[in-house]
Amino acid sequence: MTSAPRFDPPTLETTRLRLRPWHPDDREWYVALRADPDVARYLGDGHPQPTAARRADFERACAEWTRIGLGPWAVEERSTGIRVGYCGLPLWREGTPEEAVEIGYGYAPDAWGRGVATEAAAAAMRWAIEVRGVPFLVALTWPENLASRHVLAKLGFAYEGHVDTGHGPRSFFRVSRAAFEASPGCRASRATSD
Numbered sequence: 001m002t003s004a005p006r007f008d009p010p011t012l013e014t015t016r017l018r019l020r021p022w023h024p025d026d027r028e029w030y031v032a033l034r035a036d037p038d039v040a041r042y043l044g045d046g047h048p049q050p051t052a053a054r055r056a057d058f059e060r061a062c063a064e065w066t067r068i069g070l071g072p073w074a075v076e077e078r079s080t081g082i083r084v085g086y087c088g089l090p091l092w093r094e095g096t097p098e099e100a101v102e103i104g105y106g107y108a109p110d111a112w113g114r115g116v117a118t119e120a121a122a123a124a125m126r127w128a129i130e131v132r133g134v135p136f137l138v139a140l141t142w143p144e145n146l147a148s149r150h151v152l153a154k155l156g157f158a159y160e161g162h163v164d165t166g167h168g169p170r171s172f173f174r175v176s177r178a179a180f181e182a183s184p185g186c187r188a189s190r191a192t193s194d
């Protein structure tokens, strides 16, 4: 992955959502999103990071695209242009025998419960598999994060055990291309976009 040609982030569209590159004026919105205790509950150590760390996290996320040709997108509603969260593809090594592409996401609470996370993740994963040729993806969640576990199940991920990330045990999941393509989340995304 690290030797891949550099990509500008593509814009991906789903039925309801647009996954787009970050703009500099998204930074304070992202910083506020990650300050919400409900959003931060199952991220990092479970508490919002200090503001400077959240700003640095945003800069790092934007730089991922230049560094490795993968990274997170801003997710907005197509009908309104309102930002609802982020979704994307960091590169993850900890606890795996090789580099692996991870799917990660976070949304504002008023977007929860409408299938947004699953719809956006399916689009990001299809792009990773079909355009970048990624053979499998991994995901990590707090064991207690039942909503995220459910998102992963809809996308075909299988639980493979726990890993220690330094902030406590996290559940580790993996999905092959075949399992993703057979999943309800992928089938729904194909039905509406192909």
Ligand SMILES: CC(C)(COP(=O)(O)OP(=O)(O)OC[C@H]1O[C@@H](n2cnc3c(N)ncnc32)[C@H](O)[C@@H]1OP(=O)(O)O)[C@@H](O)C(=O)NCCC(=O)NCCS
Pocket: 038, 039, 040, 042, 043, 085, 105, 106, 107, 108, 111, 112, 113, 114, 115, 116, 117, 118, 119, 140, 141, 142, 145, 146, 147, 148, 150, 151
């Ligand atoms: C986790 C998160 C991304 C889910 O987003 P979302 O848009 O609500 O997810 P979806 O609607 O696509 O799917 C959630 C599923 O979990 C289910 N669910 C929600 N809360 C649940 C709970 N407490 N127990 C079991 N299932 C739950 C929903 O019913 C839904 O399943 P369904 O489609 O079969 O009804 C969102 O809550 C979030 O951003 N949380 C904060 C950040 C975070 O935790 N990120 C993940 C880090 S691994």
